[in-house]
Amino acid sequence: MxxxxxxxxxxxxxxxxxxxxxxxxxxxxxxxxxxxxxxxxxxxxxxxxxxxxxxxxxxxxxxxxxxxxxxxRDEFFEYASREIRHVVRDPDMDSRQKAEVVYSTTTRIMEDLFATPRASRRLRQAKMAIHYSVEFILYDEKATRNLLKLTSHDYYTYTHSVNVTIYALALARRVYSGELDRHNFKLLAEGFLLHDLGKSVIPASIINHPGKLNETQWNLMRQHPEIGRKILEETHQNNEVLDAIVYQHHERIDGKGYPRQISRTEIHPYARLCALADVFDAITTVRSYREPLTTFEALKTMKDTMGDHFDWDYFNEFVKLFREDSDSADPADPVS
Ligand SMILES: [Fe+2]
Ligand SMILES: [Fe+2]
Incomplete structure (x- = not known):
C-alpha cells in the first residue's frame, strides 16, 4: 500500500x-x-x-x-482502549478534550461490540476503555460536566449505553460520596455500559420500531435482561455486580417491572441507579415517532408520572446532578 x-x-x-x-x-x-x-x-x-x-x-x-x-478495526480498538489511560492522565490536555476522546472512543467500541456481542475481545476492550473513563469521572472535577454536555441524543443502543454509564456513574458518585472506596466503580461502570447487552441479539426492526410494540415484539424485548445475563455467562464475564445491573435494571420499586417483578430493596441498589439513568436517557433521546424531552421536561415527567418506578432518594440526587451544572441546567426546578 x-x-x-x-x-x-x-x-x-x-x-x-x-x-x-x-x-x-x-x-x-x-x-x-x-x-x-x-x-x-x-x-x-x-x-x-x-x-x-x-x-x-x-x-x-x-x-x-x-x-x-x-x-x-481490531488493531485500532486495541490501541484506543489502551491509550485512553494516557489521555485521561495527560496534564496538557484540557478536560473538554479528554471528555471528547473518552466519549467517542467508548461509543465506537460499543458500536462494534453490539455488532459482535459474543466477541470476548471486544467485551474486554470495552471494559478497559470504561475503566479509565471511571478514573476521569472520579478524579477530574470538570469531567462529569463535560461528559454530560457531550451525551448524544441519537438513539442507538451503543450511544444509549455510553450515556447511561455517564449518568449512572455521576449519580453513583453523588449517592456514595462519603464511601467511594466501598464500591468498585470500575465494575459498576462495566455494568452500566453493558446493561442492554441483551438487546444486541434482538432484531433492529424491533429495537427501532416506531410507536408501540405488538405483544410478540414486546415479549421478545422483555427478554433482553435475561439474554444479556446469558451472553455474560457464555463469555465468562459475569459476576455479582454485572448480573445485578444487567438482570434487574427494568425492575420497578412498585414491583411492576420485569423480568421478576421484584420490588423496593429486593432490587439491587446498583440496578436502581441504572434504572433512573436508563429512563432519563431514553426520554431525552430523539426517536422517529416523538420529540425528545429537555432535561427539565424529562425530570418533571419522571417525577409526575413515574413516581412508583424509581428509588425516590436516588431521584432527588439525580436532579441535583443537573442543577449543579449551571451551563446546561434548566432554570426551573422540577422537584421543588
Ligand atoms: Fe434495558
Ligand atoms: Fe437501557
Missing amino acids: MPGEDLSGLSFFPIQLQSLRVETVLPFPIFLRHASSGQYILYRSKNTSFTQDILQQLIDNRIEEIYVPRSE
Missing part, C-alpha cells in the same frame, strides 16, 4: 485526532479524506510512529478527523 493510493473500494471509519498519542507506534494505517473528491488517501502506513511533527502537520492543516480502514 503506497501513500496516495486510491483505495475508495475500502470502507473506513473516522477517528478523532486526539485519540492518537504522540510517540506511539500506530498498529493500523491512517488515511485522510480528500475534501472535494471524497477519496481516502493513505497518510501513514501501519506500524509507523506517530510523532510530534506529524501531529503538528495535521493541526497546521486543520485536520481533526482521520480515517482507519474497517478491516483494521
Whole structure:
C-alpha cells in the first residue's frame, strides 16, 4: 500500500485526532479524506510512529478527523482502549478534550461490540476503555460536566449505553460520596455500559420500531435482561455486580417491572441507579415517532408520572446532578 493510493473500494471509519498519542507506534494505517473528491488517501502506513511533527502537520492543516480502514478495526480498538489511560492522565490536555476522546472512543467500541456481542475481545476492550473513563469521572472535577454536555441524543443502543454509564456513574458518585472506596466503580461502570447487552441479539426492526410494540415484539424485548445475563455467562464475564445491573435494571420499586417483578430493596441498589439513568436517557433521546424531552421536561415527567418506578432518594440526587451544572441546567426546578 503506497501513500496516495486510491483505495475508495475500502470502507473506513473516522477517528478523532486526539485519540492518537504522540510517540506511539500506530498498529493500523491512517488515511485522510480528500475534501472535494471524497477519496481516502493513505497518510501513514501501519506500524509507523506517530510523532510530534506529524501531529503538528495535521493541526497546521486543520485536520481533526482521520480515517482507519474497517478491516483494521481490531488493531485500532486495541490501541484506543489502551491509550485512553494516557489521555485521561495527560496534564496538557484540557478536560473538554479528554471528555471528547473518552466519549467517542467508548461509543465506537460499543458500536462494534453490539455488532459482535459474543466477541470476548471486544467485551474486554470495552471494559478497559470504561475503566479509565471511571478514573476521569472520579478524579477530574470538570469531567462529569463535560461528559454530560457531550451525551448524544441519537438513539442507538451503543450511544444509549455510553450515556447511561455517564449518568449512572455521576449519580453513583453523588449517592456514595462519603464511601467511594466501598464500591468498585470500575465494575459498576462495566455494568452500566453493558446493561442492554441483551438487546444486541434482538432484531433492529424491533429495537427501532416506531410507536408501540405488538405483544410478540414486546415479549421478545422483555427478554433482553435475561439474554444479556446469558451472553455474560457464555463469555465468562459475569459476576455479582454485572448480573445485578444487567438482570434487574427494568425492575420497578412498585414491583411492576420485569423480568421478576421484584420490588423496593429486593432490587439491587446498583440496578436502581441504572434504572433512573436508563429512563432519563431514553426520554431525552430523539426517536422517529416523538420529540425528545429537555432535561427539565424529562425530570418533571419522571417525577409526575413515574413516581412508583424509581428509588425516590436516588431521584432527588439525580436532579441535583443537573442543577449543579449551571451551563446546561434548566432554570426551573422540577422537584421543588
Ligand atoms: Fe434495558
Ligand atoms: Fe437501557
